[in-house]
Structure formats: structure tokens, C-alpha cells
Amino acid sequence: MALDKPYQDVPGTTIFDAEQSRLGYHLNQFCMSLMKAENRARFKANERAYLDEWLMTEEQKQAVLARDLNWCIRLGGNIYFLAKIGATDGKSFQQMAGSMTGMTEEEYRDMMIAGGRSVEGNRVVGEDGNAQAHRQPQGKAGRKEAH
Amino acid sequence: MARITASVYTSHVPAIGAALDLGKTGEPYWQKVFSGYDFSRQWLRDNTPDVIFLVYNDHATAFSLEMIPTFAIGCAAEFQPADEGWGPRPVPVVKGHPELAAHIAQSVIQDDFDLTIVNRMPVDHGLTVPLSLMCGQPAAWPCPVIPFAVNVVQYPVPSGRRCYNLGRAIRKAVASYDQPLKVQIWGTGGMSHQLQGPRAGLINREWDSAFLDRLIADPADLAQMSHIEYVREAGSEGIELVMWLIARGAMSDNPPRVAHRFYHVPASNTAVGHLILENT
Numbered sequence: 001m002a003l004d005k006p007y008q009d010v011p012g013t014t015i016f017d018a019e020q021s022r023l024g025y026h027l028n029q030f031c032m033s034l035m036k037a038e039n040r041a042r043f044k045a046n047e048r049a050y051l052d053e054w055l056m057t058e059e060q061k062q063a064v065l066a067r068d069l070n071w072c073i074r075l076g077g078n079i080y081f082l083a084k085i086g087a088t089d090g091k092s093f094q095q096m097a098g099s100m101t102g103m104t105e106e107e108y109r110d111m112m113i114a115g116g117r118s119v120e121g122n123r124v125v126g127e128d129g130n131a132q133a134h135r136q137p138q139g140k141a142g143r144k145e146a147h
Numbered sequence: 148m149a150r151i152t153a154s155v156y157t158s159h160v161p162a163i164g165a166a167l168d169l170g171k172t173g174e175p176y177w178q179k180v181f182s183g184y185d186f187s188r189q190w191l192r193d194n195t196p197d198v199i200f201l202v203y204n205d206h207a208t209a210f211s212l213e214m215i216p217t218f219a220i221g222c223a224a225e226f227q228p229a230d231e232g233w234g235p236r237p238v239p240v241v242k243g244h245p246e247l248a249a250h251i252a253q254s255v256i257q258d259d260f261d262l263t264i265v266n267r268m269p270v271d272h273g274l275t276v277p278l279s280l281m282c283g284q285p286a287a288w289p290c291p292v293i294p295f296a297v298n299v300v301q302y303p304v305p306s307g308r309r310c311y312n313l314g315r316a317i318r319k320a321v322a323s324y325d326q327p328l329k330v331q332i333w334g335t336g337g338m339s340h341q342l343q344g345p346r347a348g349l350i351n352r353e354w355d356s357a358f359l360d361r362l363i364a365d366p367a368d369l370a371q372m373s374h375i376e377y378v379r380e381a382g383s384e385g386i387e388l389v390m391w392l393i394a395r396g397a398m399s400d401n402p403p404r405v406a407h408r409f410y411h412v413p414a415s416n417t418a419v420g421h422l423i424l425e426n427t
Contacts, residue, residue, distance in 0.1 A: 011345070011346060012344040012345030028212050032207060036230075070344060081212075084207070084232045087232025088232060092165075093415055096342075111348055112413040113413065117341075117348040119380060
């Protein structure tokens with residue numbers, strides 16, 4: 001009998017469960033290695049060569065090189081592990097979180113100061129809130145990329 | 148005999164630690180956050196316990212995917228602030244209380260909660276930010292701290308009900324310790340926030356407010372809330388709030404005195420909630 005996963009219909013959200021953890025094991029362990037200053041330096045000196053030391057899939061390596069956190073998460077990455085890449089790049093958690101929405105840093109910061117993203121329309125897939133698939137990307141950063 | 152005198156609840160946003168460490172507390176953005184803790188720092192000076200039992204979660208710092216303990220109790224004599232990728236926070240070393248920690252571990256495991264005993268564990272912002280919020284920037288923390296790490300990173304995390312019952316087992320363990328120690332229990336994390344995906348930035352003020360009300364008045368009922376409600380209503384990382392139920396479960400069954408309550412949006416990506424409850 002399949003496991004009950006009631007969290008799969010939450011829009012714009014990937015729950016890091018045992019299956020995602022299995023898929024992302026090497027990706028997340030690579031991220032973990034960046035907690036050491038010498039590894040951060042080696043990664044920055046030659047990202048591709050450093051990634052090739054890990055048993056990651058080619059797609060996982062491409063997602064890291066692109067710094068596309070949504071892509072990394074689809075491939076089993078977890079945000080607390082992926083944050084080590086952002087730390088290596090000198091990014092704050094707010095910059096990292098914002099990067100997944102398609103908003104610019106300023107747009108995302110302004111949304112937070114205004115009280116954050118509303119839950120209305122964003123509880124279940126199929127509603128019309130701004131986290132729903134049909135409303136991506138949400139800001140200027142994403143639209144720029146699309147052109 | 149030892150006893151639990153009070154419980155403290157607070158968010159543990161890493162950017163709060165960075166703001167403190169970089170001297171930004173006077174900036175208007177951060178001033179609004181820190182002002183909610185002015186009372187709390189004085190309260191802690193007036194009510195310094197002998198030991199703080201600090202419930203928090205490790206954020207892929209001490210625990211990678213090599214090992215994922217659901218509940219881990221720090222039994223060491225000291226714990227070093229971790230380098231989470233930005234360099235270690237410039238905060239004091241955390242001194243433990245190995246005797247009480249070992250006593251609690253033995254009692255709680257015999258009560259059917261399978262704790263992992265940890266004797267070497269760097270502690271990350273989940274533990275040090277609450278200490279900074281409550282103590283400011285002292286040369287040493289005011290008392291020993293027992294770190295208690297809960298897995299809320301890899302799903303499934305422990306249920307609210309299990310956390311609440313664990314708190315009750317911790318209460319019993321503390322009460323059977325043969326030294327007259329005053330112990331505070333702190334529950335940290337939350338409130339509503341989501342750090343990932345197109346739904347990042349979710350905040351649910353009404354839900355958070357109701358959570359605080361229920362935590363104070365009817366925690367046993369609140370503990371029945373399912374994981375999916377936390378995720379749907381309070382964001383994927385809002386699930387950290389189950390840790391507050393451990394602290395609440397450790398309080399006496401009498402209604403607590405609400406010494407302080409504070410709520411503010413935002414600190415970085417997160418709604419900051421804070422409560423101090425005293426046993427009566």
C-alpha cells in the first residue's frame with residue numbers, strides 16, 4: 001500500500017521526505033562539505049572540478065552551477081543544505097528564499113515588510129494565489145530571465 | 148528536588164543573530180524585532196535559572212544526512228558555536244549540564260521516548276539566537292544549557308502529540324532529580340514561515356495568533372493538530388512549531404501566568420513570536 005502523502009497538493013512547496021532525501025543524498029552532502037572554509041575556497045576556485053568529486057547526477061551538478069534552487073529542490077535538495085551554497089556565495093537567507101519566487105531582491109523584501117505572502121489562494125493546488133504554478137514567475141527577476 | 152519554573156518560546160531566525168553580531172540592532176527594521184525582547188532580557192536577569200533545557204532544531208549543521216536523530220539530547224560539558232558557512236557566530240561557548248542531562252536521558256528513555264545521546268555537537272543558530280535574544284551579548288551565558296535537538300528538517304518530523312507527551316516525560320524526569328535546581332525549558336523555532344519554492348515568504352498572522360492563544364490555554368488540544376495543517380497554514384518551515392509543544396508539555400497542569408507576549412512580522416522571511424510562561 002502506498003504511503004499517505006497529503007502534502008503533495010500544497011502549491012509551490014516540496015516536502016523533504018525520505019524519498020526526496022534518498023534522491024538528494026549526494027547533492028546535500030556536497031552542500032554540507034561547504035561548511036569548511038578550505039572546501040569553500042576549493043569550490044570557488046573550480047566549481048565543476050569540485051562537483052565532479054561527488055556522486056551527484058549530471059543534472060544535479062547543472063542545477064548547482066545555475067544556482068537554480070527550485071531545480072535543486074526538485075532533484076532532492078533541501079533548503080537548509082542548499083543554504084551552504086548561498087553562504088559560500090555570500091548570500092543571505094532572504095536573498096536565497098526570494099530567488100525561488102522570480103521576484104527581485106527588493107520586490108521580495110518589500111513583500112515581507114508588507115506582512116509576507118498571504119495564505120489565501122495558496123493552500124491547495126488549483127486555487128488562484130500567487131504561489132500557484134500558473135502565476136509564475138512572480139516578479140521582474142523571473143520575467144527578465146524568460147526573455 | 149529540581150523543578151521547572153518557567154518556559155520561554157521564541158523564533159530563532161539566523162538573520163537576527165547576524166543583525167546582533169554586525170551591530171545592526173539600532174536600525175529601524177531590527178529595532179522592531181529587538182524591542183519585543185527588552186522585557187525578556189530584564190526578566191531573565193531577575194529570574195536566572197540554574198539550567199536552561201533548550202529545545203531547538205539543527206539546520207544541517209551537526210547532523211548531515213549521515214544521521215538523522217528524531218530527538219537528540221546534548222550530554223557534553225560544552226558545545227561550540229558552529230560554522231554554518233558564514234563563519235562561527237562570535238558568541239560564548241555553551242556550557243552543558245552533563246549530570247542533569249544524563250538523568251533526563253535515562254528517565255525519558257525509560258518512559259518510552261528513544262532519545263539519541265550526543266556527546267559531541269556543534270550548536271547552530273537554532274540554539275544560539277534564542278540565547279542572544281534573551282541575554283544580549285554577554286561574555287558568558289548566564290547558566291548551563293542542555294541542548295535538545297529535534298528533527299524538523301526531514302519529513303516525517305515527530306507529531307505535535309508526541310512532542311507534547313515528551314514534554315510531560317521531561318517534566319517528570321526533572322522532578323525526580325535530587326538537587327534543588329530551578330530549570331527553565333525553552334521551545335524555539337517558528338512561527339509561520341516558508342523558505343523554499345514559489346510559496347517562499349508565506350506568513351499567516353491570524354493562524355499564528357490563534358496558535359499562541361491555544362498554546363497558553365489548551366495545549367493538549369493544540370497538540371492534536373496534524374502536520375499537514377502546519378504546512379498548509381504556516382508554511383513548510385512553520386512545522387518547527389511542534390517544538391514549542393515540548394516546552395509546553397513540560398509545564399505544570401495548572402494554568403500558567405503569561406509574563407510576556409510579543410509578535411512581529413517580519414524578521415527576514417519569518418514571523419517572530421515570543422512568549423514567557425511561568426508556572427504558578
